[in-house]
Amino acid sequence: MKQKINYFILLLLLLSAYILKDSIHISTNLLSLFAPKEALGRLAIANELGYSKEMFIAVKGFTKESKKELKSIARELKSLDGIKEVVYTTRPDKSVQNYFREYYPVLADFDARKLSDAEIQNRLKELYKSTQKSLFYTPINRRDPLGLFKMSQDPLFASHKGRYLCLNNYGYLIKVSTDISPSEMSKAEKLYKDVQKVLLKYKNVVAFAGFFYTVENSAKIKADVERIVLLSTIMLLIIYFVMLRSLRLLLHTTIALVSSMIFAALICTTTMENFGVLSLAFGTSLTAVSIDYFFHYYFHNFYQSGKTFDKSVFFGYLTTISAFGIFAFIDLPMLSQISIFALLSLSFAYILFTFVFPYLDIAPYEYKGEQRYFSLRVPAYLITIFSLGVLLYSMDVMHFNDNIATLDYQNKKLQKAQALFSSAQGEKLYPILVEAPTTEMLIARLHTIKKHTKRSLSLANFVPENQFCKQREAEIARYGFEKLRERTERISEQLGFKKGYFNDAYRFVQKPRSCSDIELDIFHKYNLSVYRGSKGIYTIAFVDSLKSIDGLSYAGAIDAKAIFAKVANAMFDEVLFYALIVICVIMLLLFVSVRERFFYALNYVLFPLALTLGVIVTFDTLNIMHLFALIILIAIGIDYGIYMSNTQKASRTMLAIRYSLLSTFAAFGVLMFSSIVALNSIGVVITLGCLAIYILIKGMR
Amino acid sequence: MRLLLSFFLLFSALYGLPFTEIRYSDAFNKSVTLQGNITFGDERVSIAYKENNESLFYDDGDLTIYENGKEHPLDAMQEERMAAFFDILLLLHSNNQRLLEENFDIKHTKAYDILLPKGDMQEYIKKIEIARVKGELSFVKLFLKNSDTITIKIENETED
Numbered sequence: 133m134k135q136k137i138n139y140f141i142l143l144l145l146l147l148s149a150y151i152l153k154d155s156i157h158i159s160t161n162l163l164s165l166f167a168p169k170e171a172l173g174r175l176a177i178a179n180e181l182g183y184s185k186e187m188f189i190a191v192k193g194f195t196k197e198s199k200k201e202l203k204s205i206a207r208e209l210k211s212l213d214g215i216k217e218v219v220y221t222t223r224p225d226k227s228v229q230n231y232f233r234e235y236y237p238v239l240a241d242f243d244a245r246k247l248s249d250a251e252i253q254n255r256l257k258e259l260y261k262s263t264q265k266s267l268f269y270t271p272i273n274r275r276d277p278l279g280l281f282k283m284s285q286d287p288l289f290a291s292h293k294g295r296y297l298c299l300n301n302y303g304y305l306i307k308v309s310t311d312i313s314p315s316e317m318s319k320a321e322k323l324y325k326d327v328q329k330v331l332l333k334y335k336n337v338v339a340f341a342g343f344f345y346t347v348e349n350s351a352k353i354k355a356d357v358e359r360i361v362l363l364s365t366i367m368l369l370i371i372y373f374v375m376l377r378s379l380r381l382l383l384h385t386t387i388a389l390v391s392s393m394i395f396a397a398l399i400c401t402t403t404m405e406n407f408g409v410l411s412l413a414f415g416t417s418l419t420a421v422s423i424d425y426f427f428h429y430y431f432h433n434f435y436q437s438g439k440t441f442d443k444s445v446f447f448g449y450l451t452t453i454s455a456f457g458i459f460a461f462i463d464l465p466m467l468s469q470i471s472i473f474a475l476l477s478l479s480f481a482y483i484l485f486t487f488v489f490p491y492l493d494i495a496p497y498e499y500k501g502e503q504r505y506f507s508l509r510v511p512a513y514l515i516t517i518f519s520l521g522v523l524l525y526s527m528d529v530m531h532f533n534d535n536i537a538t539l540d541y542q543n544k545k546l547q548k549a550q551a552l553f554s555s556a557q558g559e560k561l562y563p564i565l566v567e568a569p570t571t572e573m574l575i576a577r578l579h580t581i582k583k584h585t586k587r588s589l590s591l592a593n594f595v596p597e598n599q600f601c602k603q604r605e606a607e608i609a610r611y612g613f614e615k616l617r618e619r620t621e622r623i624s625e626q627l628g629f630k631k632g633y634f635n636d637a638y639r640f641v642q643k644p645r646s647c648s649d650i651e652l653d654i655f656h657k658y659n660l661s662v663y664r665g666s667k668g669i670y671t672i673a674f675v676d677s678l679k680s681i682d683g684l685s686y687a688g689a690i691d692a693k694a695i696f697a698k699v700a701n702a703m704f705d706e707v708l709f710y711a712l713i714v715i716c717v718i719m720l721l722l723f724v725s726v727r728e729r730f731f732y733a734l735n736y737v738l739f740p741l742a743l744t745l746g747v748i749v750t751f752d753t754l755n756i757m758h759l760f761a762l763i764i765l766i767a768i769g770i771d772y773g774i775y776m777s778n779t780q781k782a783s784r785t786m787l788a789i790r791y792s793l794l795s796t797f798a799a800f801g802v803l804m805f806s807s808i809v810a811l812n813s814i815g816v817v818i819t820l821g822c823l824a825i826y827i828l829i830k831g832m833r
Numbered sequence: 834m835r836l837l838l839s840f841f842l843l844f845s846a847l848y849g850l851p852f853t854e855i856r857y858s859d860a861f862n863k864s865v866t867l868q869g870n871i872t873f874g875d876e877r878v879s880i881a882y883k884e885n886n887e888s889l890f891y892d893d894g895d896l897t898i899y900e901n902g903k904e905h906p907l908d909a910m911q912e913e914r915m916a917a918f919f920d921i922l923l924l925l926h927s928n929n930q931r932l933l934e935e936n937f938d939i940k941h942t943k944a945y946d947i948l949l950p951k952g953d954m955q956e957y958i959k960k961i962e963i964a965r966v967k968g969e970l971s972f973v974k975l976f977l978k979n980s981d982t983i984t985i986k987i988e989n990e991t992e993d
Contacts, residue, residue, distance in 0.1 A: 196875070199894075221894070223913070226953065263858050264865055267887045267898060267905075268915055269983055272860050294895035295916060633860050 137488055142387050145394040152402050159406040174565045177670045178690040179313045180663045182656070183563060187308040187327070187341035188553045190299040191334070199296070201334050202304040208330045209308055214323040217309040219657055221295045227654040231594075232283070235650070237641045238596055238604050240281035244611060252278060252623050260627060274633065275640050277620060300555060303336070309656065312343045320346045340549040349541045356541070356806050357413065363805070367798035368420070375791050376430075384492055385426055388484040393419045396477035404469065410810070411466055415473030418764060420799035422481030424771055424792035425449065429485060431788040432781065435494045440487075444778040447725035448771035449482045454721060455714045455767050462710050464703055467760060474767070499784060506831040512732040515739055515832055522742035526749045532704050533753040541808045561589060561674035566687045569668045572598050572648065577686055578673055584680045590673030591652060591660050601647035613638040707759050714763075718770055726777035735832060736773030740765050740824035744817050757810045761800075761817035768796060772825055786829050793822045849881065852987045859980035871987060873926050878919055891919040921954070922985075925963055926970045937961070945972070 149156075178184070189205060191198045206218045224232070232239060247255075255278045262270045273279070291298040297305040312320050320343035331337050372382050393416045400415070401407050425445050429435060434442055456478070459471035566581065568574035576599075578592035596604075620634050652662045652671075663670045672690070681687040718737060719730075726733045741762060748758055772789050779785035801822060804815025849870030857864045869882040877892040890897045896915050898905040907915070924932055925948075933939060937948035948961040957978050964972035969989040976982055 196892075260861070263856075263860065264863075267882070267885075267900070268889065269856055269918070269981075271914075271977065271979055271981060272858075274979065295913065296894055629860050630862055 135491060135493055137491055138384050138387050138391075138484070141484070141488070142391045142394075145391050145398065149394060149398055152398060156398075156401045157405070157407065158401055158412060159408050174688050174690050177567075177663055177665060178563070178565050178672060180665075181565075181661055181670065181672050182309060182659065183672055183690060184342040185310045185313055186659065187310055187339065187343075188299075189306040189308065189331070189337060189339045190303050190552065191306075192303040192336035192338070194293060194298075194303060198303055198336070201337070202296070202306065205330065205334060205337070206306055209306070209327070212323065212326045212330070214311045214319060214326075215308055216311060217657065218306060219308075220297050220304065220306045222292050222297065223295055225654075225657055227651075228594075228657065231650070231654055234645055235647075236281060236283070237608060237644045238601050238647065239594075240283045242604065242607065243280050243282070244607055246611075247278060247616070249619060249623060252619055253627065255279060256620070256624050256627050256629070260629075274636060275638070277624070277634055277637055278616075280638075299553065302552065308341075309659075310341065310343075312341075316343070317346060317350065324348075338549050338552060340546065340553050344546055344549075345543060348546060349543055352541045352543070353808055356808055356811070360802055360806050360811065364417075364798055364802045367802065368795060371791070371794050371798055375427075378495065381494060384489070384494075385423065388426070388481060388489070389419055389423065391484065392422060392477040392481040395480045396473045399476055400469065400473050404472070406465065407469055408466060411469035411473060414466075414470050414760070414814075415477060417799045417803075418470065418474045418767075419477040419481060420795060421452075421764070421768055421771075421792075422478050422485070423795045424768075424775075424788065425482055425485045426489070427788040427791050428775055428785070429489070430494070431497050431499070431784045431791075433496045435490050435492075436496045440490075442486075443725070444775050445482075445486070447721065447778075448774045449478065451718055451721045451725075451770040451774065452767045453478055454717050455763070455770070458714050458717060459710055459763060462706060464706065467707070467763075470760065499787075504830075505833075509831050509833040512729075512735055512832055515735045515828070516731050519735065519738035519742035522746040523738070526742070526745040530745075530749045531753045532701070533755045534701070538755070538809055561587065561676055562678050563690050564673050564675055564678070564681055564687050565670055565690050566590070566673050567668045567670045568686060571652065571662070571669055574662070574669050574671060577684075578671070581673055581675060581681060581684070581687060584684075585675045585677060587676040588674060589658065589660070591655060591662075591671055592673075593658075594655055594660075595650050595652065596647060598647050601644075605644055608641045608644065611641075613641055703756070704759075711763065711766075714766065718766070722770070722773065725774050729777035732832065733770075733773035733777040736769040736776070736825060736828060737766050739828055740769050740821040743824040744820040747820055748817070755809070755813055757813035758817055761814040761821075764800070764814075765817060765821040768792075768821065769825060772829070776829060789825070789829050793826055797822050849879070850987050850989060852880075852985055855982075855984040855986075857982040857984070871985075873923070876923060878923055878926075889915075891916070891923075917954075917957075921958075921961070921975075922973070925961070925973055928965070928968065928970070 175183075189209075191202045191205065202220055206220050209215055210218050259272055259277060263272060291300055291305075293304070297307065299305040310323060312323050324344060324347040327339060327341075331339055369382070369386075372385060373379070376382050376385065396415060396419070397412060401412070425448070428445050428448075429442065432442075434445075453475050456471040456474045460468050460475060462468050462471070564581075566574065566577055568577050575591060575595050576597050578590045578595075579597050582588050582590065582592040617634065617637050617639075620637055621632070624634055625631055655661065659674075660671065673687070675681060678689050681689075715737070719734065722733045723730050744762060744765065745754075748754055772792070775785050775789065776782070797819060800818035801815055803811040804819050806812045806815060849872035852869060852871045854867045854869075855864050856867070867882055867884060869880055869884075872879045877890070879888065879890045881888040886901050888899045890899070894916055896907065896912050896919065898907060924936065933948070936952070936954065937950055940947040940949070945962040945964050948963065950958045950961070959976040959978055961976070962972070962974040963970065966989055969987075971987050971989055973985045973987075974982060975984075
């Protein structure tokens with residue numbers, strides 16, 4: 133019965149997974165893994181406000197045919213599920229037109245200079261001329277015949293031809309608001325397919341939306357990951373089979389690893405919000421590291437020894453989980469998620485390999501032959517000095533790549549389309565999230581931002597500040613429109629206008645509407661809306677420079693690239709800080725566990741770190757995934773350092789490490805064949821690290 | 834595009850249908866009469882006036898005005914207003930019943946069809962009277978909200 137315990141554990145876990153299947157949440161949003169919580173909060177609100185839910189479609193050329201296509205595409209898109217609004221003209225919608233009409237006295241520029249009778253006469257004569265001589269029919273503005281109010285609007289659409297929106301000189305443009313945020317995979321996939329079906333009928337059409345990346349890249353990433361996982365699994369199975377030469381043992385080992393992965397995955401995905409798919413993939417691979425506990429036990433015949441505890445394996449495990457335990461507190465979702473996953477899966481694997489495997493009746497390993505060292509073996513202190521030198525060199529030449537986009541799958545086609553649509557803005561405008569406790573303060577803050585920037589687009593382009601409204605009301609009250617109307621009536625009659633024609637002139641200024649009544653939700657056509665959250669009111673503004681909002685506590689960037697670039701250095705410092713704590717703890721634990729062979733064991737951390745970092749900073753730029761992989765490398769290195777330092781049977785330990793290295797390469801190293809930069813970076817680090825550790829076991833004394 | 838436009842305007846001046854436009858201004862209780870040639874195309878219309886060397890070219894949203902061969906700049910308000918006017922004219926000329934019924938309530942009388950606008954158009958147009966001769970548009974009268982009227986009489990070739 134006890135021999136079957138491994139199977140029962142797996143069954144129990146699978147049953148739990150089935151029961152909990154509805155509580156499992158996995159996020160595919162890459163950014164949510166990197167951005168700090170505060171930026172994530174901003175992004176969640178921006179999502180509510182419709183940010184990154186826009187789609188752009190350009191029809192090449194300005195021919196009759198392209199205009200027809202434009203209208204036809206717009207018509208078809210309007211009927212699709214998930215599409216909220218389709219805009220291809222500059223014409224404001226009815227609610228905005230009404231707004232301009234109702235608030236005209238406040239929104240228009242007002243010439244408050246008092247007019248003489250002669251000036252009134254001249255202006256009315258001009259009116260007469262325009263109606264009688266103009267090439268086209270010109271109606272008389274009976275509300276404001278003297279033209280005291282003039283609407284001067286900021287250009288809201290960067291480029292248009294007549295009333296049609298344009299993408300510079302490329303062609304006509306359609307702006308589409310959708311319900312789809314880039315993280316909603318199934319909805320995104322459906323709309324993507326529907327849109328592609330519509331566009332297939334038209335030639336010379338380019339389309340772009342943030343969620344296109346989700347759909348296209350996910351498919352590419354999935355295919356790439358499937359290829360890598362298959363390669364990795366085949367390699368692992370071959371390696372384990374060749375090493376263990378027992379199908380039964382291979383099965384038990386695989387079950388133990390799978391159980392550990394399921395255990396950690398279940399806890400992480402049911403209890404943690406936004407647990408990322410990348411953390412899951414990464415954590416799952418990381419579980420394979422625990423195979424070295426098994427190898428060490430197996431090659432040292434621990435299961436037949438009757439012992440219940442092996443000091444080396446325990447210290448290896450303790451040091452590794454201490455490192456991950458510290459990293460779990462880092463304010464970087466991906467790193468903390470991976471660390472928690474590793475903590476859980478490695479602990480579960482340690483328990484299985486240590487306390488369950490002795491009951492499985494594992495046959496003893498028959499050791500044949502001795503492991504050979506290199507002919508030239510270098511003293512440990514020299515390797516320590518060399519490693520520290522390389523680390524210092526690396527710190528000096530290190531350049532950190534803060535562009536998160538370079539980590540993703542490089543979808544050249546979409547990147548080209550995105551660049552095409554970005555160029556339509558002329559000077560790039562960056563989206564920012566602005567918050568305030570009240571609507572009045574929100575508008576005031578948007579006006580402050582408008583004053584601080586050369587170019588911006590926000591509700592401040594449409595809505596005046598309350599203070600301005602009050603000033604305008606006072607100005608209008610002082611002006612004396614009653615008298616002006618009487619004079620206009622009198623003079624117009626003298627000029628031949630019909631009696632009483634201007635009887636209603638300037639009555640529209642009598643009761644200007646209060647600015648606090650302005651409905652802010654009507655400007656969604658310009659991607660401007662408000663979200664009322666529990667902590668205040670939020671809106672998105674677009675500014676030409678993010679520096680202009682530096683120091684404004686109520687405004688923050690929501691552009692993924694900008695967020696990452698801004699936090700990258702702080703994040704890098706934080707990772708370094710935590711890495712230093714981890715190294716200190718490792719040194720302490722190493723000292724406790726290996727004592728006099730301290731530097732020898734420490735080299736298993738320092739040398740792989742130095743070699744890998746040295747190669748990367750010399751030939752590439754360091755990215756966040758390199759950093760994560762270096763942390764894994766530390767975790768692997770510690771175990772081997774402790775095993776090699778404490779070993780009584782060096783040859784067996786070397787053999788165990790060699791096989792562990794092979795399995796680590798099969799689990800992680802194969803990632804270097806991935807076309808996704810994030811995965812490739814991990815693969816490169818782990819492969820170089822494995823090579824460095826191999827050099828150490830063979831060539832250090 | 835420019836070449837096409839010039840060609841279309843020249844074609845309009847030489848071969849367009851002669852028309853008379855009467856603009857009645859309620860402000861002065863006075864009318865102005867203009868004469869010229871009008872040419873309808875696929876979603877485009879061009880007008881060349883006789884009295885002065887002025888022409889209008891409207892192509893599906895884009896309005897260009899020429900005075901003495903030079904392009905005359907238009908402000909956005911003027912362009913918007915004129916574009917709406919030409920859109921109506923093109924719609925009336927097309928005789929597309931589906932679109933006409935979408936935009937107007939139509940009453941047929943012996944002399945005219947009376948079109949009562951629906952939607953946004955109601956804000957500036959009270960009603961439109963139109964007449965056709967052998968299916969071709971021959972008479973349009975727009976009654977505007979400000980009590981002005983614009984009457985266009987087109988002399989179709991098909992007219993006897």
